Amino acid sequence: MESRSSNQPLPLDHIINYAEGFVKEDIRDHIVGSIYQSSKQLCDNVVTYKDKSLLQRSEKLDKVFTSPIWGFPIMLILLGVVFYLTIAGANVPSAMLASFFNWIEGYLKIGFEAVHSPDWLYGILVLGLYRGTGWVVSVMLPPMAIFFPVFALLENYGYLPRVAFNMDRLFKRAGAHGKQSLTMAMGFGCNAAAIMSTRIIESPRERMLAILTNNFVPCNGRWPTLILLASLFMAAGYTGGIQTLVTALTLVGMVLFGIVVTLTVSWVLSKTALRGVPTHYTLELPPYRRPKIMQTVVRASIDKSINVLRRAVVVAAPAGILTWVLANVYIGDTSILVHFVNFLDPFAQLLGMDGYILAAFIIGLPANEIVVPILLMAYLSTGALTEVESMTELKQIFLNHGWTWLTALSMMLFSLLHFPCGTTLVNIYKETKSKKWTFLSFAIPTGIAIAVTFIVAQTVRALGLL
Secondary structure: OOOOOOOOOOOHHHHHHHHOOOOHHHHHHHHHHHHHHHHHHHHHHHOOOOOHHHHHHHHHHHHHHOOOOOHHHHHHHHHHHHHHHHHHHHHHHHHHHHHHHHHHHHHHHHHHHHOOOOHHHHHHHHHHHHHHHHHHHHHHHHHHHHHHHHHHHHHHHOOHHHHHHHHHHHHHHOOOOOOHHHHHHHHOOOHHHHHHHHHHOOOHHHHHHHHHHHHHOOOOOOHHHHHHHHHHHHOOOOOHHHHHHHHHHHHHHHHHHHHHHHHHHHHHHHHOOOOOOOOOOOOOOOOOOOOOHHHHHHHHHHHHHHHHHHHHHHHHHHHHHHHHHHHHOEEOOEEHHHHHHHHHHHHHHHOOOOHHHHHHHHHOOOOHHHHHHHHHHHHHOOOOOOOOOOHHHHHHHHHHOOOOHHHHHHHHHHHHHOOOOHHHHHHHHHHHOOHHHHHHHHHHHHHHHHHHHHHHHHHHHHOOOO
16 A cells, blocks of 8 residues: 655545535534644644643533533533522512612602692603613613622633534534624623624624524513513412422523524525625633632623613603603694504403503514513503502502413513614614614514414413413
8 A cells, every 4th residue: 555644645536535425614614623633743742731630620620511422411400509599598688679769759759849849840851861771780780790799700710612512513504603602692681782882793694693593592681571471470380489480491492582583584594685605613611710700790890880870861761751751742632652552452361461462562672671660650550650668569550450370471582582782773874774674673573472472372372271
């Protein structure tokens, strides 16, 4: 047999015959794997480790965390733990903040009465702007103040890159880029920020895929709605820690469904409007390291708190004012808001909801955080963002308006899948410079939300499960 030097190139016909047994992805993986093995051999000859136990520990952990068998179950367990800590730890701070805002509102009312302020001014500034802002901060801030520090600790420990490594397999099969898993993870905090983070994806086609599908993971504006409805209806038959656990598992299910929709839409778009072959994603896994707990917690809490407060003032507060105006301006004997609700109701019933819920989503376009307060205001016909003293009272309001578990499920699914908020749409336009893609980023999730809720509602009714 003829011998050949290791540095002598193979004949072209041999390379072609060798490549015929592989698809494009296999060839790419084989090339990258060969490069990695060659680099490892070079490093073994020139690089020495002072503490080889650390290297061995990282390799042992990676065999578990990035395992095709154990990698995904561990991801789901950690996600469930994060949700459990978030839900269990947010109840008391939320109640304290709500009481604090109520206390301040009492003094605001005294002040407006002292200067003989007209009712309309008091309604706009206090019942609209102040209550809307107070609701957003008290309901949304405590869960996020827990969720983001815990998420940051996982990142500092070095686990999130392993999540990206695991998700890369799925995104590559969907025709997308592995880095989309990182932008998707950022979407758990804020979809608007995640849109800007898609800049890390070099391919314009794959970046557009990430932009169009990032909305399918719940952001900080949707978490309060999902947590509230899951705890009131999906975990209604449980109490204490079991109720919190069932709520957390429900949220994990919602996140998984959002990821499935993300991958499905990415696959469809990669075969149609954004046809192409995914580029390779080479990720260097950093070593595991002990996170600086206090520094991470304080920094994540302060940064996210400031962002949440700014969003509440800039976006949610004007939405509260608009809601008050619509509920207090009448055409005949009926307010504009009720006219709007009556117009939407027949269509909303097909989706398992009612006109009030659909109107709340539309009016809440500037900020998802304001959807539930708008809904309560419409239900109670008070013309203001009414404060509710307990979860039991809140659930009774929903039941009085004909809610069932299907209503709650439909609203949760619509909240998960529907159009991006106003801030996210603005960022999409800034990043794409295209009205067409901005419109599609609105139309695609809206169409999917309508289709999913319609199918679920009609199936449940046809099977007589109500």
